[in-house]
Amino acid sequence: MNSRHSQYDVTNTVKVTDSQAVCNAVCDIFHSCYLAADDSRIRQAFEDFDSLFEGHYNGFNACDTFYHDKQHTLDMTLALARLIDGHERQSDRVHTFGAKLTSLAIITALFHDSGYIRKTDDQKFYNGAQYTPIHVSRSATFLTNYLHMIGLPEFADIAANMVHYTGYEVSPDQIKLPDEKLHLLGYMLGTADLIAQMSDRCYLEKCKERLFPEFELGGMTSTQDKDGKSIIIFESADDLLAKTPTFYNSEVKNRLNNLFQQVYKYxxxxxxxxxxxxxxxxxxxxxxxxxIETNKLDTLHRLPPENPGTSRFLNSH
Structure with a gap:
């Protein structure tokens, strides 16, 4: 545990830059919960996720965002599977999610950031990060189409609503789902999204080198007041880092402990x-x-794994 590698998960045993490694780990967890369940839809979803992010999915470019990359989604999906496993270990038969809903949650996790990926005929933007303000709604649209395509149309609206637990476009208390089990899975999706990225070995470096440039492209570094006057939110990458503890102590803790009902404990x-x-x-x-206290923000030195999206963006410009 002392020599945790940047491309591995929190246990230092699963390479979260490797789709197949994460798929196998998730399916192992799935079968530990539901012994004889069919994992074919999950494995197919991992293949389709790979195709989408690598630029082999019909109608879509490859992922070109710097922070919201394959590693983030794979790390988050593994975290979700572990939360679900913890829940299933503690639940009686009546209250378990079961294989079908768990499969749905895993599929939703894999495509929760699909909204950052531009279509091949996109004439509006040149980088997926420019969709930051509406990326969750775009992910909902992708999931709706995807679930129809794989023969699960009855879950399309559910996934399209559930994915909003990973974003800020819809307040969690306004998300509409048919029952509490689905809301609980939604809390787990939102929780996995937060705890996976914030426990990443290179989280701080990624915030500085990758998230801030995404925020710049997405217009998230400033806003306007009611009079149309510009208000700076983040002056620089260092300013974003300096505000990270406040973001965690106010926004993230409230989400994890209150809005998402402490499901991280699973x-x-x-x-x-x-x-x-x-x-x-x-x-x-x-x-x-x-x-921050010692004024040493410039000493961050860990090297995150290479993100192909960065080179794709640079090569196209």
């Missing part, structure tokens, strides 16, 4: 001990607080 039942996601998340927050 990770403890999965791991059987520490909640490794919260452990490494807290390490990252403590580290950035220390760097």
């Amino acid at each position: 990770a403890e039942a999965h791991f059987g001990d520490d909640n490794l996601y919260i452990k490494y998340l807290n390490k990252n927050i403590s580290h950035i607080e220390s760097l």
